[in-house]
Amino acid sequence: MGGGPGWEDGLRPYQPEPSSPVRPFTVTGGRSAPRTHLAMETLVHSTIPAYHDLSGLIPEYQAICSLCRQVRSVAEISALLRVPLGVARVLISDMAAEGLVQLHQPQLDAGKPDLNLLERVLSGLRRL
Template identity: 75%
Template sequence: MLTPEQEAIIVLCHSVHSVAEISALLRVPLGVARVLVADLADEGLVRLHLPRLDQGQPDLNLLERVLSGLRRL
């Protein structure tokens, strides 16, 4: 049985979100969001994607989404 937070993460993950964004949107600490997402990934309920870095440069879109999530805190 899933917790309400896990169900919310599954709904959020219909589009790509960083763990920081999930943390901010659910108003849970980042460490809690990491554990919840990892548990869901272990059960095959969400897929994790690592950001691809082009020539060592960070993905600006990802950084903008993280900054946006942090501003919501």
């Protein structure tokens, strides 16, 4: 994942092979629901150190670990990987269960999401 113009953090989004007939649901083993509920504004960061070899992980996990060395929202990860939000949620939930990423769920105050968190998510989405 080399850097290029327009990528301030030096990362390129995950892009499946263009000629690949693999559908997004095959990446999730056919599952469409995550193990745990993940709001699109849930923040994710990798628990794997930057110097750790990721070659033992599937390509989607490698991409998510690389992206999440900087805290990102589920929505950002979905957009950067160019996968449907449901697929990103399943992958991230599975990774959290394996201890590969840590989740920071939004704190709801009487049913209202944290405005500071939403502003950070919106700012990140605008940078895309």
